[in-house]
Amino acid sequence: MRIAKRMKDRQPQWEELERLCDAMELRGRTDKALGGSYSGAEGIQRFASLYRSACADLALADAYQLPPATVAYLHRLVARAHNQLYRANRVDFRSWIDVLFVEAPKRIFADPCVRVSAIVFFGLFCLSMYLAFHEQQFPGYAEAMAGQSALEQAEDSFEQPLNASLGHYIVMSGFYIQHNTGIGLRCFAWGILIIPCLYVLASNAIQLGAVFGYMARSETASGDHFFQFVTAHGPFELTAIALSAAAGLRLGIGLFYTSGLSRIDSVRVNASRAVPIMGASAMLFVLAAFTEGFLSPSPAPYVFKAFWAILSSGLISFYFVILGFHDQPTSDVPSGKAKEDWDAA
Amino acid sequence: MTSIRALDTTIEVITPENISFDYQLAGPFRRLxxxxxxxxxxxxxxxxFVLPLYLSSLFFDIFTMRNLVTLPFFVAVTLLVYFVISWFYGTLMETYFNGRTIGKWITGIRVIEVDGRPITGRSALLRNLLRIADLAPMYAISNVAEGVPPIYMIPTGMVGLGTxxxxxxxxxxxxxAAGTMFVIDEKRWRIPVETVDDARVPALATYLPADLRIxxxxxxxxxVYVDRRGAMAPTRRREIARHLIDPILEKVGFRPEIDPDLMMYTLYYHAFLRTEVAVSDTQDQVDLGVLRGHSPLRTSSVVCKHDNDAMPVERSSHVKSEPSDIDPAKSLQVKSREERP
Known part of the structure; x- marks a missing residue:
């Protein structure tokens, strides 16, 4: 058969496929294409069979001796139809629950990055708090680290006993979600470059520690109110910061510690491992924001807030240890049959 | 086939149907x-999102004659909307609209996984969160402009551009990190149909031996030649075509004065466009036009009177002035040559 004739035969089908693609791109359905002659399952069937025949044409383009311009056209047509046939899956919230409550704790439990970032964060936090508390030995430390104005502002804002209206609570929890989770996400993103992530983590630890130490001094007037405020949401918030940095570090470590993979693949695998940790961190940020918005500024008795802090610490421990504990360390290399496939590939 | 990959911005993708096709990659100039x-x-x-919320909270307050009851809710929701949209705009758009956001839709690009599959939620989340690192390092405006507070920073995007x-x-x-790439998603692409607009071509093609294999x-x-020849001057076309055509002229037994460009075009016609019809029909259908009475064949017994004029390089339509000495016997001879198995 002559090429011209063959192309003439195939052309109507290619054009039909194009029209179906148009309809799919606009509405994700084939209903309106071709005067409604195909709809629903029939349309998909028609689309798939046209796509397969276009694929076959492309595969045989060389044997058919199609002109290069036509081959280029077919490449685009197949690519376009491929994009419509294999569409992105909508975000499945059930799978995210799985990620948050099954995958994330296991990753956190097994990941050395979490330990490193927790040690860096809580270590620097405690050190900074100690240095800021003992004014005699380390004069001017708190002022140098947190800044004079920030300390004064903190002192002023906790002058009055905690008491706020419902409206205030709602606004503040909204603000904390937006602001603090934003910091966490940013810390995570910087992680791929490692140093900015460590910088953000350390500077947060040192500044927070300095403020805490300053407030804990006996001569600071509003110290009691301050600790009443921070007790309830502290466990959630501080853990969330450390976790987001840990997820970030996991990203960055992949660049250096490739464990036999190529560098790019290693970054990819490690990034995929970091996502559940980041998800857990975001969840903790949101929980912290609600606590910080509603419970922390309320005039509720301190016992209740302390109880909440203990409860939240217990929940976090349960999440990390009980949900996270498993016999063998999780790795991205699947076991058994799948592992053989992985090795073969 | 060829071991050397073409030096251009396409990437090969193998589909589940086991067909490989090329995607055109999108670079920074399309993505910016x-x-x-x-x-x-x-x-x-x-x-x-926020404007209707604000208006409804305003109306609610007016109708209930109370002052600013709903304002805190409004502020909190505004903050949340701001948070969700500013952080997850790309993620949500890419997962719901098959790898495209509004900007990508307008510029005609799409993000997919490196293996050609559609983007997954996790990849979309990762690549959108990590944009911050890609926009690094920040350049402080206060370096160049006096009096600007140091919080205003311009992302230079050097990290992203570098990688x-x-x-x-x-x-x-x-x-x-997410394992994604950008491809150009051409919306319109017409099927290239080459038509031969030169009347001499079909005529000349009838003289080609029927068993000529391309x-x-x-x-x-x-x-490729026919695709590009419009961009070249006639002398250049001849220069390029000559190298290829000379041996072929020898092979098919045409006279060497034939315009190489015309010969290329004829071969193209022979390979791609000629429909499968009996040669005798062709002879009837095709108007020999300017070639009437001239044979390009060297060994043919048809001896042309105006040898040098037979296949003029650039011939205008002075057909009428040509002596039309068609001899039925001579055309038969030509036919018999063409019908050769």
Missing amino acids: PAYLIDIVSRWCLIVL MMLTRRMQRLGDL SRSMARTLA
């Missing part, structure tokens, strides 16, 4: 406009 459009549309979306240049698929850091590489060369 898309990103800028996305920034604008992100703010438009925020306003679009885009260094990777084969032009991926930024976020793309590398090899694959030759066919490809012919198609």
